[in-house]
Amino acid sequence: MEEHTLAHGAYWTVKEFFTYPNEYIYWTIHIVIYPYLTGLVAGAFVLSSMYHVFGKDELRPVAKFSLVFSLALLIMAPSPLLFHLTQPQRSINIMMTPHFYSAISAFTFVYLSYMAIVVFEIWFVFRPYIVKQAQERDGIVGLMYKVMTLGSYDVSEAALHLDHKIIKILATAGIPAAGLLHGYVGFIFGSVKTVPLWKTPLMPFIFLMSAVISGVAVCIVTYIAGMAFKKHFICFVPIKSMSKVLAYFLVIAFLLEGIDIVFHAYTAEEFWHIMSELLFKRFAFKMIVVQWILGMILPFILLVLPNLTMLRSFIAASLVLMGVFTMRWDVVIGGQSMSRSFAGFLEFNLPVFSKNIEIFKEGLIPALFLLAAPFFLLYIFNKVLPVFKDIFTEQECAEAEDKMSKRLF
Amino acid sequence: MVTRRDFIKAGLLTVAGMTIPISALEIFKPEALASLVESFSKKKRWAFVVDTTKCVGCGMCAKACKLENEIPFEAEVQRTWVERYIQTKDGEVIIDSPRGARYGFTSNDPYGKELKDEEVAKEFFVPKLCNQCEKPSCVQVCPAGATYKMEDGVVLVDRSWCIGCGYCVTNCPYFARFFNPVTNTADKCTFCYHRITKGKQTACIDACAFGVRKIGYLHDPNSEVFKIVSTQRVAVLKPEYGNEPHVFYIGLDHIVK
Ligand code: SF4
Ligand code: SF4
Numbered sequence: 219m220e221e222h223t224l225a226h227g228a229y230w231t232v233k234e235f236f237t238y239p240n241e242y243i244y245w246t247i248h249i250v251i252y253p254y255l256t257g258l259v260a261g262a263f264v265l266s267s268m269y270h271v272f273g274k275d276e277l278r279p280v281a282k283f284s285l286v287f288s289l290a291l292l293i294m295a296p297s298p299l300l301f302h303l304t305q306p307q308r309s310i311n312i313m314m315t316p317h318f319y320s321a322i323s324a325f326t327f328v329y330l331s332y333m334a335i336v337v338f339e340i341w342f343v344f345r346p347y348i349v350k351q352a353q354e355r356d357g358i359v360g361l362m363y364k365v366m367t368l369g370s371y372d373v374s375e376a377a378l379h380l381d382h383k384i385i386k387i388l389a390t391a392g393i394p395a396a397g398l399l400h401g402y403v404g405f406i407f408g409s410v411k412t413v414p415l416w417k418t419p420l421m422p423f424i425f426l427m428s429a430v431i432s433g434v435a436v437c438i439v440t441y442i443a444g445m446a447f448k449k450h451f452i453c454f455v456p457i458k459s460m461s462k463v464l465a466y467f468l469v470i471a472f473l474l475e476g477i478d479i480v481f482h483a484y485t486a487e488e489f490w491h492i493m494s495e496l497l498f499k500r501f502a503f504k505m506i507v508v509q510w511i512l513g514m515i516l517p518f519i520l521l522v523l524p525n526l527t528m529l530r531s532f533i534a535a536s537l538v539l540m541g542v543f544t545m546r547w548d549v550v551i552g553g554q555s556m557s558r559s560f561a562g563f564l565e566f567n568l569p570v571f572s573k574n575i576e577i578f579k580e581g582l583i584p585a586l587f588l589l590a591a592p593f594f595l596l597y598i599f600n601k602v603l604p605v606f607k608d609i610f611t612e613q614e615c616a617e618a619e620d621k622m623s624k625r626l627f
Numbered sequence: 628m629v630t631r632r633d634f635i636k637a638g639l640l641t642v643a644g645m646t647i648p649i650s651a652l653e654i655f656k657p658e659a660l661a662s663l664v665e666s667f668s669k670k671k672r673w674a675f676v677v678d679t680t681k682c683v684g685c686g687m688c689a690k691a692c693k694l695e696n697e698i699p700f701e702a703e704v705q706r707t708w709v710e711r712y713i714q715t716k717d718g719e720v721i722i723d724s725p726r727g728a729r730y731g732f733t734s735n736d737p738y739g740k741e742l743k744d745e746e747v748a749k750e751f752f753v754p755k756l757c758n759q760c761e762k763p764s765c766v767q768v769c770p771a772g773a774t775y776k777m778e779d780g781v782v783l784v785d786r787s788w789c790i791g792c793g794y795c796v797t798n799c800p801y802f803a804r805f806f807n808p809v810t811n812t813a814d815k816c817t818f819c820y821h822r823i824t825k826g827k828q829t830a831c832i833d834a835c836a837f838g839v840r841k842i843g844y845l846h847d848p849n850s851e852v853f854k855i856v857s858t859q860r861v862a863v864l865k866p867e868y869g870n871e872p873h874v875f876y877i878g879l880d881h882i883v884k
Contacts, residue, residue, distance in 0.1 A: 222702070222808050222809055223699050223701040223702045223808065224702065225703045225704040225805060225806065225808055226805070226806035226808065226811070227806070228703050236710075236721075236722035236723060236724075236884070238708075238724075238801075238802035239703065239704065239705045239708045239724050239726075239727040239802075240802045240803070240804065241802045242805075244793040244796050244797055244806075245793060245797060299792070302792070302793075303790050303791045303792055304790075304793075304811040304812065305789060305790050305791040305811060305812060306791075308771070308788070308789075308790045308791075309790055311788055311790055312770045312771050312790065314771075315771055315788070316770075316772075317770055317771060317772040319767050320767070320768045320769055320770040320794065322768070322770035322792060322794055323770035323771070406794075409768070409798075410768075410794075410797055410798050411798065411800070411868055411869075412764075412797065412798055412799065412800045412868070413797065554797070558800060558801075558802055559722070559884040560884065561720075561722055561884055576811075
């Protein structure tokens with residue numbers, strides 16, 4: 219009986235002052251993780267495109283890695299939604315009767331087309347490797363690679379040349395697609411007209427910029443950790459280049475988020491009294507200290523101070539990751555903490571353990587699982603298509619360093 | 628042997644071929660477009676009138692609604708509820724709606740704090756329900772098309788199709804929506820569609836002893852709703868959201884949220 223009288227959301231929401239009787243925090247931790255993971259995808263993909271499209275040669279060692287990593291993230295990106303739906307088994311309905319006015323529905327289609335681009339690109343990038351494995355190995359593994367060749371064994375000079383062209387096209391097409399993908403996630407929030415914190419046309423861009431910084435940061439962290447784990451020689455050049463990208467985008471992300479708040483404060487619409495209480499009191503620590511100071515300003519300083527070291531890059535990138543996660547939290551949970559009546563607050567208490575499956579699945583443990591899953595996927599993918607292998611030797615590293623130091627950007 | 632070129636071609640064609648029939652389902656549906664751009668339906672359109680000057684806050688409507696529509700009585704969600712607004716003489720506004728008012732307001736104690744009569748400047752009750760908006764933002768965002776608007780203006784939810792994403796719930800400015808604890812899908816007031824289409828009144832109207840609530844066709848000269856809306860000063864809640872609500876209020880005050 220208990221289940222039937224407990225309204226969805228009532229378990230983890232605490233209300234203060236006047237809120238509507240039906241008002242709860244309906245979008246919980248999974249809706250925090252969902253844009254977080256999607257953002258990582260976009261960022262990681264952009265990084266690999268910088269090598270393929272913009273000819274940033276020093277990024278060669280991370281190009282394959284970030285591409286495959288973005289697939290691992292992409293596969294997991296919509297799964298938080300599945301955990302969050304009250305009727306997950308019906309998620310296919312979105313495809314059966316698509317409703318394109320809905321940003322979530324449109325997202326599904328953008329997501330699928332983007333997925334196709336990434337999968338194709340990976341296939342082309344790894345084709346020579348796959349063909350080689352298919353010819354050399356036998357047994358089940360050999361068969362798997364044979365299937366993966368899709369019957370195309372041509373690795374002649376001319377064929378590879380064509381491949382490169384296609385890769386370039388896919389990588390180029392992937393950049394706007396990645397932008398669209400994450401812009402859409404921003405739009406999902408930005409289009410909820412009842413939440414003043416979300417309802418800004420800047421939302422897609424704010425989300426996009428934080429996506430890029432988190433994606434680059436996660437690549438820095440995972441690459442260093444992965445290489446160290448494999449005990450490979452880690453060339454600092456690609457990391458330095460990524461750190462630069464990270465620093466540039468940090469500035470843009472920070473400005474965009476700042477403009478938004480300044481505008482709200484300056485125009486001071488009817489909800490400003492409640493929003494300012496949220497920003498400067500209830501969420502002050504999370505937003506000002508964790509999200510902005512620790513998550514953006516401090517890493518920026520760490521990255522631009524002279525004589526950057528690998529450790530400093532690693533720390534800065536980790537801080538950025540934490541900052542972006544907090545940003546997602548502040549946006550999603552913070553937005554809903556202001557009652558739509560503008561006269562009260564709702565507080566979210568993350569469920570940890572519960573015997574009730576409905577509550578448990580929206581709690582901490584599934585959330586941690588979802589955050590860890592892409593790394594696990596990457597681990598598996600790496601067994602099939604090694605991404606930590608094609609690395610700079612010490613000599614190549616020195617050459618790349620030399621080349622890079624002669625360039626301005 | 629299949630060349631790579633052929634393979635890519637076939638792949639792209641399949642993807643394109645699959646998306647076209649799917650997208651055709653909705654993009655070319657004129658009524659869907661019309662529901663977003665056309666205002667004030669000329670057709671028979673249900674509308675509701677709430678006379679806040681008559682409401683005494685007994686909560687019989689909220690109670691009757693729960694029973695009629697089989698929403699678990701103890702669950703803290705309501706298809707219709709009553710809010711109490713108190714403005715004190717020093718200008719403070721206190722709003723409450725304990726348990727959606729399904730047990731009514733029995734004393735002058737918002738949030739358990741007794742208020743003396745002489746402190747109160749004005750006090751009144753505002754019953755609320757889904758506004759069956761002309762441009763419902765809940766319908767707009769539903770990714771599965773599970774929430775839809777009928778020709779006659781009533782917005783309904785297909786419980787067997789709703790995936791439970793909650794997009795509609797967060798996008799209703801009035802928070803008329805919630806998750807039904809039994810079906811685990813989005814739910815809200817339907818204007819008692821099962822009753823009004825059979826010529827009966829809604830359960831809340833039948834339960835109200837003070838004649839606060841009325842339902843009828845908006846363009847039917849014989850309906851009381853039409854007479855009130857076309858001759859008296861009425862207001863709607865939160866018009867700034869552009870939803871064009873069709874619950875009209877008599878005696879609305881600026882402190883109402
Ligand atoms: S009041 Fe809310 S739930 Fe009802 S039709 Fe309007 S937007 Fe939809
Ligand atoms: S909760 Fe159900 S009705 Fe509401 S938007 Fe999602 S699928 Fe549509």
